[in-house]
Amino acid sequence: MVSKNQNKLMDHFKEQTGFSEAELTEIGIRLIAASRLAAHDSDHLRYHVGSALLSFDKKGHEREIQTNANEIPPFLKEKGFTPHKKLADGSPTIHGEFPLLYKAPTSKHIFLGCNTPNCASCLKSAIMRGVDALFIDAQSLPGMKGPQDSENPWTQDRAYYWNNLILPMAEAAQIPIYAVNMEEKKLSIISNGLPPKKRPVASTSARILRQKELDELEHNPYLYLSKMRGVRSAIGVARHKNTGAHHFIYAEDCHPPGFSAEHGQEMEERFHDAHYRFPLDPIIHMCMEASKHNLELMDGRILANFMPSSGRQLDLAYIGLSHIYLTDDHLPHTDDGAKAMKQLSEIGAIDYTVMKPDGVLRRLLQDDKISPRPIP
Ligand SMILES: [Zn+2]
Numbered sequence: 001m002v003s004k005n006q007n008k009l010m011d012h013f014k015e016q017t018g019f020s021e022a023e024l025t026e027i028g029i030r031l032i033a034a035s036r037l038a039a040h041d042s043d044h045l046r047y048h049v050g051s052a053l054l055s056f057d058k059k060g061h062e063r064e065i066q067t068n069a070n071e072i073p074p075f076l077k078e079k080g081f082t083p084h085k086k087l088a089d090g091s092p093t094i095h096g097e098f099p100l101l102y103k104a105p106t107s108k109h110i111f112l113g114c115n116t117p118n119c120a121s122c123l124k125s126a127i128m129r130g131v132d133a134l135f136i137d138a139q140s141l142p143g144m145k146g147p148q149d150s151e152n153p154w155t156q157d158r159a160y161y162w163n164n165l166i167l168p169m170a171e172a173a174q175i176p177i178y179a180v181n182m183e184e185k186k187l188s189i190i191s192n193g194l195p196p197k198k199r200p201v202a203s204t205s206a207r208i209l210r211q212k213e214l215d216e217l218e219h220n221p222y223l224y225l226s227k228m229r230g231v232r233s234a235i236g237v238a239r240h241k242n243t244g245a246h247h248f249i250y251a252e253d254c255h256p257p258g259f260s261a262e263h264g265q266e267m268e269e270r271f272h273d274a275h276y277r278f279p280l281d282p283i284i285h286m287c288m289e290a291s292k293h294n295l296e297l298m299d300g301r302i303l304a305n306f307m308p309s310s311g312r313q314l315d316l317a318y319i320g321l322s323h324i325y326l327t328d329d330h331l332p333h334t335d336d337g338a339k340a341m342k343q344l345s346e347i348g349a350i351d352y353t354v355m356k357p358d359g360v361l362r363r364l365l366q367d368d369k370i371s372p373r374p375i376p
Contacts (some may be wrong), residue, residue: 016176016193017133018109020282025187027054028135028180030065031113036351038067039115044093045083047152051096051114051122055107063105068096073318079347088310088340090275094318095120101129102287102319105241106294113180116140116152120165120276121284123313127173128206128280128288130196134170138179138188160321161276167191167279168267172258174199200258202246202280206251206289214248214361221357225305227331233283237364238290238299246365249289249297251282281312287319299323301364303357306331308341313350323351328352 013021027203031052038050055063070093072081081092097118102125104110112118112126113135123312128136142162145154167190170177174195180186181318193199215300217223217235224233230351233252255264255278267278283304300323307326308316316322333341344350355363 012189016189016195018195019132019185024133024178025180025185027111028113028178028187029182029185030054031111031135032115032137032180032182034065034067034116035113038069038096041069041071042093043072043083044070044091046150047116049096049114049116049152049178051100051112053100053104054111055104055112056109058108058169060108062295063107066100066104068100073314074315076347079349087314087343088336090310090336092314093343094314095119095122097141098287098315099319101125101131102291103127106292111135113137115217117162117166119280120161120169121315123166123169123175125284125288127169127175127256128202128285129291131175132196133178133193134174135178135180135187136190138181141190142177157275161274165267165274165276165278169256172200173256173360174258201252202256202257202285203261203264204252206249206282207284208289208293208363209248209250213250218359218361221360222327222329224252225303225327225329225334225357225360227305227327227329230330232279232282232304232306234286234302234304234306235360235364236283236286236290236295236297236303238295238297241294241296247293247295248364249286249295250363251280251286251289253279253282254255256280277309281308282306283308283316283321283324284312287316287321297321300325302328303355303360305329305350307333307337307341309334310336313337313340313344317344317350322349323353325353325355328354328356349374 034052035050039048042048052065052067054065057352076092109132112131115137147153147155170191174193177191178187179190231253235250238247238249246297271278303325
């Protein structure tokens with residue numbers, strides 16, 4: 001009865017992605033091979049991470065695989081940042097997955113492979129960008145390495161996030177994760193899922209603002225951005241890569257998709273002071289929404305009511321968003337965010353300035369009319 005079981009398994013993969021097991025195996029092997037190669041460019045001391053992205057255009061034709069590693073960005077290297085130096089409380093390296101996903105063109109399908117399990121931030125980006133499936137090198141999974149391994153070790157900390165944050169987030173969002181065994185050329189399912197269109201959506205997804213909402217905002221600039229609402233939020237101008245048309249994108253704090261309000265609240269509290277937090281970062285969320293619509297966010301055209309964490313500040317600077325406006329009514333800075341902002345602005349890598357949101361739309365479109373003032 002082996003063949004019947006195999007058929008069943010094949011149907012299972014097809015149900016999750018629309019692709020057969022044979023097709024997915026081939027894609028997974030290519031992505032892991034490419035990510036292993038890319039990992040050689042890593043600047044991290046212990047975690048040598050490579051990622052690879054394969055997308056299919058609207059007609060279903062494959063594009064060339066794009067790769068990236070966790071690297072120290074050139075603007076930090078030039079200023080003497082080495083893997084031994086810290087940025088705020090963390091490493092000055094940037095994970096490769098976020099820029100790959102942000103730059104991915106509008107696609108019928110997107111697959112992402114990595115030679116190590118993804119971190120919580122990159123997983124969130126993959127979920128919000130609508131990645132069809134994630135592939136992970138089976139050699140890097142829990143149990144394959146210990147805390148003493150010099151490369152990509154499985155530390156207690158890492159296992160904790162994997163089991164309690166990353167896997168539950170993937171399962172709730174129904175994004176499939178497959179392990180690729182390169183030697184046996186086989187896939188196994190780490191987390192079950194569904195094709196992007198059949199998955200749950202976030203309670204308040206990032207969105208392109210409609211004219212009615214823009215009119216409201218013109219009358220009441222604090223409408224979405226007031227800190228009294230108690231949520232991190234941001235408005236940014238994005239330009240269509242083909243037509244050049246401008247759109248306003250709005251995003252606010254929300255839980256990743258698939259969690260009940262109660263469970264989401266529980267997760268938020270549990271990871272409140274952790275290295276990886278549970279909610280979606282509004283600006284990163286906005287980036288993924290822009291990318292889906294073939295838009296790119298414009299530098300100096302984002303107004304937020306919060307200072308992103310150090311890791312997200314680096315992510316944003318890396319994709320060219322290094323100048324962000326903070327509302328005069330912004331939320332208190334976290335220690336980590338404030339430290340990174342100080343370090344990065346001193347070397348001219350980022351520029352965060354405070355402004356009143358009055359006439360916010362006009363001012364975001366006409367940057368030359370903004371008179372920025374420094375953060376107190
Ligand atoms: Zn990551």
